[in-house]
Amino acid sequence: MKKTFTLFFLFLTSMGVTVFAQNTLVKGVVIDAKYRTPVPYAALFMQGTPIGTVADNVGEFSFSVPDSLTNRQLVVARERFQLMYLSLDNRDPGELIIALQPDDYTERIQALRDSMTAGLSGFGGFLAKATKIVKNDWIPLGDPEINRFDLGRIQTFFTYNPVEGIRLRAGIASNSRLSPHFFVRGYAAYGFKDRRIKYRGEAIYSFAEKAYHEEEFPKSNLRLVYENDLYSPGEIHPYSPNDLLLITYRRSLNEATYRNFTEINYEKEYKNGLAHMLRVRRSRFVPQGKLQFDRDNALRTTDVGVQLRYLLREAYDQQKREKTALEMTAPAFFLSHTIGLKDFMDGDVAYHRTEFSIQKRFLLGNAGRLDAVGTVMKVWNKVPFPLLVYPNQQQLYHLVNNSFFLNRALEFVADEQYTLQMTFVGDDLLLAKMPVTDGLQLKELISLRVSHGRLSSKNNPELSPEGLYRFPSVSHQYNTAPYVEGSIGITNILGLLRVEYVHRFTYRDHPGALLGAFRVDVTL
Structure with a gap:
C-alpha cells in the first residue's frame, strides 16, 4: 500500500x-x-x-x-x-x-603584414602591394561606406592569349546600396592583336533581399545575360564564366571561336544544400583564325537546360563580395542535362547532352589534403565538333581543381568522356620543416589528371559526313590508353601563386605535342 x-x-x-x-x-x-x-x-x-x-x-x-x-x-x-x-x-x-561584432584578429594580422612590407623597397614592396590588390578582387567606386558600384575583377584586368595578344578588361557591378533586389553587372574587353571589342552585360533580380551583392547564399535569382566574347569550346565549359586568369586560352591557337549569346536563367539554392538552375540560351559561334566550319560561316544553337547540385552542410562566411566556404570535406554532386532545339529561334542542331560530376576533399591528417573531381559527359546525338565534349569542359564550383594544361584545346574529340583530376597540397611535410619556407607558408603541390573517352561513328565526319564539320588538323580520337599528365611544384606563394612542372605521360607522339613545361598560375 x-x-x-x-x-x-x-x-x-x-x-x-x-x-x-x-x-x-x-x-x-x-x-x-x-x-x-x-x-x-x-x-x-x-x-x-x-x-x-x-x-x-x-x-x-x-x-x-x-x-x-x-x-x-x-x-x-x-x-x-x-x-x-x-x-x-x-x-x-x-x-x-x-x-x-567581428574581432580584429584578421585586421591585426593584415596590419602586421603591412608594417613588415612597409619597410621593403623596390620590387619586394611593390610585389606585396600588388598581391594585396589582386587578392581583394574588387575596388569600390567612391567612398567604400556609401558606394553603389564596384570595379573588378582585378585578376582579369590584364591577360594574354594567342588570339587576342594582350587583353585589357574592366568590369563594374552594382551592390545593394543601389537596390537590395535588383543588380546590374558587366565588362568590356579589348584585344590588341585581333583589335576587337568584347563585352558582357547582366541584369539580375534577387527574390531575397541581399546584404551587399546578388551571389550571397542562399540565392534565388532571375538573370538576363548577353555576352559577345572569345570562346574556345575545348578550353572552358559552355556555361562557365569567361574569367580565366592571367594566361587565358593556353592552347587555343586556331581552335577558338567568337561567340555571342543571350540567356535567361533562374537559380535557386536551399538551406539543405540542394540547388537548381533552369536556363534558356540562344548562341551564335563564328570560327576564328584557321578554324573552319564546313559549308557554314556560323553555328547557331538554341538550348534549354537544367542543372542540379547537392552539397551537404553548405555554409559560407560572406563579407562584401568575398565568399568563403566553411565546409570543404563534404562531397558535392552535380547533374545537368541540356536539350538543343532545331529550327526554334534559328537553332541548327537538335541534341541531348548529360553531365555528372562528384567532387570531394580528403583530409590526410597532418600530411595535407587531397582534392578529387570525377566527371562523366555524354552527347547523345549527332553534332558538329564545337558541341562535342573535351577534357577541360568542366564547371568548377566547390573545389577549384587543376585544368588539363599540356593538351591542345581540341586535341581529343569525343561524344562520351570520363575525367579524373586529383590534387594534393601538403601541410606538415618537407617545406614545413625548413624555417624559411615554413615562415613563407609555402606548400608542396602534386597533381594527376586523366581523361578517356570514345567517339561514336555517327559523330565521325569520315564515316558520317552529312551535317558534320571536318575536324581540325590538331584533333585526334582516344585509343585504348587514357590521356595522362601530372605536375609537381610549390603553391601558396604570397598566398596567391603556384609554380609547377607539368609532364605529359601518354600520347607523346601526337604532332606538336607539348611534352612538359614549367608554369605559373593563380591559386585563387
Missing part, C-alpha cells in the same frame, strides 16, 4: 511539472554586425546552463528556455567574432536579430 501511494505521488508530481512548467521559445537569426550577412554555426546558450543550440548554415536558430531561466543572459559565441552577452528583457524572444 505504501509503495502504491509513493508511485501515485510521483505520478502527480510529474504531472504537475508538465502542467505548470512554462517554456519560452527563443528564435531568431545571427548576423555579422559589419557586413549584415548571416553568421552560420554560432553557439547560443543561457549563461550557466547547458540549455542552448547552434545556429544553422544561414544563421537561424530556435530553442526552448524554461521561464525560470529567462532572467539569465543569452551567450552567443562564434570563432572570429567577439563573445556576446544578451539580456532577453524588453525583447521579443521570438524575433531576435543578433549582430555579432
Whole structure:
C-alpha cells in the first residue's frame, strides 16, 4: 500500500511539472554586425546552463528556455567574432536579430603584414602591394561606406592569349546600396592583336533581399545575360564564366571561336544544400583564325537546360563580395542535362547532352589534403565538333581543381568522356620543416589528371559526313590508353601563386605535342 501511494505521488508530481512548467521559445537569426550577412554555426546558450543550440548554415536558430531561466543572459559565441552577452528583457524572444561584432584578429594580422612590407623597397614592396590588390578582387567606386558600384575583377584586368595578344578588361557591378533586389553587372574587353571589342552585360533580380551583392547564399535569382566574347569550346565549359586568369586560352591557337549569346536563367539554392538552375540560351559561334566550319560561316544553337547540385552542410562566411566556404570535406554532386532545339529561334542542331560530376576533399591528417573531381559527359546525338565534349569542359564550383594544361584545346574529340583530376597540397611535410619556407607558408603541390573517352561513328565526319564539320588538323580520337599528365611544384606563394612542372605521360607522339613545361598560375 505504501509503495502504491509513493508511485501515485510521483505520478502527480510529474504531472504537475508538465502542467505548470512554462517554456519560452527563443528564435531568431545571427548576423555579422559589419557586413549584415548571416553568421552560420554560432553557439547560443543561457549563461550557466547547458540549455542552448547552434545556429544553422544561414544563421537561424530556435530553442526552448524554461521561464525560470529567462532572467539569465543569452551567450552567443562564434570563432572570429567577439563573445556576446544578451539580456532577453524588453525583447521579443521570438524575433531576435543578433549582430555579432567581428574581432580584429584578421585586421591585426593584415596590419602586421603591412608594417613588415612597409619597410621593403623596390620590387619586394611593390610585389606585396600588388598581391594585396589582386587578392581583394574588387575596388569600390567612391567612398567604400556609401558606394553603389564596384570595379573588378582585378585578376582579369590584364591577360594574354594567342588570339587576342594582350587583353585589357574592366568590369563594374552594382551592390545593394543601389537596390537590395535588383543588380546590374558587366565588362568590356579589348584585344590588341585581333583589335576587337568584347563585352558582357547582366541584369539580375534577387527574390531575397541581399546584404551587399546578388551571389550571397542562399540565392534565388532571375538573370538576363548577353555576352559577345572569345570562346574556345575545348578550353572552358559552355556555361562557365569567361574569367580565366592571367594566361587565358593556353592552347587555343586556331581552335577558338567568337561567340555571342543571350540567356535567361533562374537559380535557386536551399538551406539543405540542394540547388537548381533552369536556363534558356540562344548562341551564335563564328570560327576564328584557321578554324573552319564546313559549308557554314556560323553555328547557331538554341538550348534549354537544367542543372542540379547537392552539397551537404553548405555554409559560407560572406563579407562584401568575398565568399568563403566553411565546409570543404563534404562531397558535392552535380547533374545537368541540356536539350538543343532545331529550327526554334534559328537553332541548327537538335541534341541531348548529360553531365555528372562528384567532387570531394580528403583530409590526410597532418600530411595535407587531397582534392578529387570525377566527371562523366555524354552527347547523345549527332553534332558538329564545337558541341562535342573535351577534357577541360568542366564547371568548377566547390573545389577549384587543376585544368588539363599540356593538351591542345581540341586535341581529343569525343561524344562520351570520363575525367579524373586529383590534387594534393601538403601541410606538415618537407617545406614545413625548413624555417624559411615554413615562415613563407609555402606548400608542396602534386597533381594527376586523366581523361578517356570514345567517339561514336555517327559523330565521325569520315564515316558520317552529312551535317558534320571536318575536324581540325590538331584533333585526334582516344585509343585504348587514357590521356595522362601530372605536375609537381610549390603553391601558396604570397598566398596567391603556384609554380609547377607539368609532364605529359601518354600520347607523346601526337604532332606538336607539348611534352612538359614549367608554369605559373593563380591559386585563387
